[in-house]
Amino acid sequence: MTDYLVAMLTFAALYGLMSLALNLVWGMAGMINLGLVGFFALGGYASALLTHRFGLPIPVGLAAAFLFAGACGVVVALVTARLRGDYLAIVTLGFAEVVRIIASNEIWLTNGTDGISGIPGPLRGEVPPATFNLVYLLIVLAVVAIAFFLLQNLRHSPFGRVLRAIRDDDQVAAVAGKWVIAFKIEAFAISSGMLGLAGALYGHYTSYIAPDAFVPLVTIYIVLALSAGGTGSNLGALCGALLIVFFQEGTRFIAAWAPGLGAVQLAALREIAISATLILILRFRPQGLLPEKLPRLAKR
Amino acid sequence: MALLEITGLRRSFYGIAALSGVDLAVESGSITGLIGPNGAGKTTLFNCVSGIVPPQGGRVVFDGADITGWRPDRIARRGLVRTFQIARGFPGLTVMENLLLYGPDQPGERLLPALCRLPAARRREEELRERARAIAARLALDRVLDNPASALSGGQKKLLEIGRALMTEPKLVLLDEPIAGVNPALAEEIGAHLRRLLADGLTFLVIEHHMDMIARLCHPVIVMAEGRTLAQGSFAEIAARGEVQEAYMGRRWAS
Numbered sequence: 001m002t003d004y005l006v007a008m009l010t011f012a013a014l015y016g017l018m019s020l021a022l023n024l025v026w027g028m029a030g031m032i033n034l035g036l037v038g039f040f041a042l043g044g045y046a047s048a049l050l051t052h053r054f055g056l057p058i059p060v061g062l063a064a065a066f067l068f069a070g071a072c073g074v075v076v077a078l079v080t081a082r083l084r085g086d087y088l089a090i091v092t093l094g095f096a097e098v099v100r101i102i103a104s105n106e107i108w109l110t111n112g113t114d115g116i117s118g119i120p121g122p123l124r125g126e127v128p129p130a131t132f133n134l135v136y137l138l139i140v141l142a143v144v145a146i147a148f149f150l151l152q153n154l155r156h157s158p159f160g161r162v163l164r165a166i167r168d169d170d171q172v173a174a175v176a177g178k179w180v181i182a183f184k185i186e187a188f189a190i191s192s193g194m195l196g197l198a199g200a201l202y203g204h205y206t207s208y209i210a211p212d213a214f215v216p217l218v219t220i221y222i223v224l225a226l227s228a229g230g231t232g233s234n235l236g237a238l239c240g241a242l243l244i245v246f247f248q249e250g251t252r253f254i255a256a257w258a259p260g261l262g263a264v265q266l267a268a269l270r271e272i273a274i275s276a277t278l279i280l281i282l283r284f285r286p287q288g289l290l291p292e293k294l295p296r297l298a299k300r
Numbered sequence: 301m302a303l304l305e306i307t308g309l310r311r312s313f314y315g316i317a318a319l320s321g322v323d324l325a326v327e328s329g330s331i332t333g334l335i336g337p338n339g340a341g342k343t344t345l346f347n348c349v350s351g352i353v354p355p356q357g358g359r360v361v362f363d364g365a366d367i368t369g370w371r372p373d374r375i376a377r378r379g380l381v382r383t384f385q386i387a388r389g390f391p392g393l394t395v396m397e398n399l400l401l402y403g404p405d406q407p408g409e410r411l412l413p414a415l416c417r418l419p420a421a422r423r424r425e426e427e428l429r430e431r432a433r434a435i436a437a438r439l440a441l442d443r444v445l446d447n448p449a450s451a452l453s454g455g456q457k458k459l460l461e462i463g464r465a466l467m468t469e470p471k472l473v474l475l476d477e478p479i480a481g482v483n484p485a486l487a488e489e490i491g492a493h494l495r496r497l498l499a500d501g502l503t504f505l506v507i508e509h510h511m512d513m514i515a516r517l518c519h520p521v522i523v524m525a526e527g528r529t530l531a532q533g534s535f536a537e538i539a540a541r542g543e544v545q546e547a548y549m550g551r552r553w554a555s
């Protein structure tokens with residue numbers, strides 16, 4: 001049971017990291033990115049290939065994943081610079097699918113749909129699996145804590161204020177003297193880099209990545225996590241991620257009190273339970289569980 | 301040499317000319333009025349000068365630099381700022397944040413200083429906050445500083461437009477109907493305030509339909525109609541001219 005809990009928390013932390021990344025680009029800067037899983041995959045493959053095939057140390061793989069996904073984020077941001085709303089959503093969604101299809105077909109690089117197995121993990125094989133899982137959880141939690149701390153700094157800085165202004169009206173932000181496109185690219189790049197880092201951490205944890213782990217549903221879960229937690233709030237992003245994983249896992253136990261249902265019916269029942277909860281949250285708390293708070297600065 | 305010099309400025313939308321060769325100059329140290337019937341192209345002129353809408357021909361020279369086709373943020377940082385006729389802004393930010401956003405030279409707007417909370421950013425923030433409080437007090441916005449801008453009344457939103465423009469420490473401010481929807485007493489105060497700022501060395505180009513405000517505040521007054529400048533002179537001269545009265549015919553003066 002502890003093993004199960006540790007694994008669940010690790011996945012929740014990875015979801016949290018992605019949810020924080022989405023909060024930067026969507027919650028703060030107002031750019032919807034539905035290609036989250038694409039950047040996640042880029043980071044996963046970058047680190048897996050460098051450490052598995054070229055034998056580089058894991059920290060190098062993680063750093064490379066961040067930089068590579070971030071650089072791809074710059075390219076996507078430049079290509080979509082003039083797009084907003086629905087159009088940006090569609091293009092980024094398409095981008096993630098392109099990444100997944102390339103990963104399925106460029107067998108020489110990615111081993112196609114068979115995926116890459118045997119990705120190294122820190123201390124894997126040297127300590128018992130339970131210890132490995134615990135150590136890995138601590139590593140992921142540390143990464144999330146650092147990301148949270150830095151993003152909180154951003155959120156409360158003049159930089160964060162400019163992003164929130166761009167979210168409201170990028171033309172007026174330009175009149176205010178802000179080079180809007182540069183801010184958008186910076187936000188997009190950091191967010192993509194964080195997603196890449198999450199992908200790399202995922203690969204080193206499970207030791208195996210394949211294209212079918214990078215389906216759009218993952219993106220949808222992250223968007224739901226942030227919406228339920230509170231768009232614009234970093235704490236909300238983490239809280240939403242925890243909630244989503246809790247529900248995904250918790251609903252597994254439906255089987256215990258719903259005997260006589262087939263596996264397919266049970267799976268459908270889980271999806272229904274998750275959806276119903278989210279609909280209820282968004283109906284009764286549209287701003288999310290922990291909504292964005294405005295700063296009070298009038299008093300000196 | 302004039303602070304702002306516009307020559308032959310053109311812009312059309314869907315084949316219909318909104319600006320068909322505007323020539324206009326704003327002298328440093330003036331409150332220049334810009335009047336003209338609805339649809340004359342006044343707001344479009346502001347959009348082209350401030351870089352929001354790229355002009356299709358002509359030249360804009362501001363403070364000795366040819367700024368034609370520049371990005372709006374570069375124009376703003378050079379000291380030319382404009383307000384919007386229908387108050388726009390950042391509804392999701394507080395009034396205070398709306399003001400602070402317009403503050404220039406904030407190192408905290410760069411990524412690294414923001415990530416590691418540079419002390420220089422905090423000091424600048426304090427200065428800007430002091431400035432914002434002073435401006436808010438003069439525009440009667442000090443009570444609502446911590447409210448979201450979306451919660452302001454229509455008139456307060458217009459005042460916030462002016463306050464934000466002042467935060468940039470500009471040389472030239474383009475005001476698009478600053479007192480439309482503002483109560484007479486406060487409109488009077490805004491007029492007095494503009495005059496004080498004029499004494500401090502600012503220059504204004506003001507679009508307004510309230511003729512009494514134009515008469516009392518602006519010199520010279522420029523008349524636009526159908527995408528062109530029609531006449532220029534003191535308010536009394538302008539008011540006496542037949543073609544100006546004709547251009548305005550059929551519309552109420554106070555909107």
Ligand SMILES: Nc1ncnc2c1ncn2[C@@H]1O[C@H](COP(=O)(O)OP(=O)(O)OP(=O)(O)O)[C@@H](O)[C@H]1O
Pocket residue numbers: 313314317318336337338339340341342343344345385
């Ligand atoms: N973005 C745009 N797209 C299409 N047409 C436009 C656009 N902006 C302005 N126009 C047109 O250009 C003409 C001039 O409009 P403008 O807003 O400059 O008038 P104005 O002088 O400011 O009038 P008002 O006193 O009513 O504010 C109008 O016919 C308007 O419909």
Ligand SMILES: [Mg+2]
Pocket residue numbers: 342343344385476
């Ligand atoms: Mg107008």
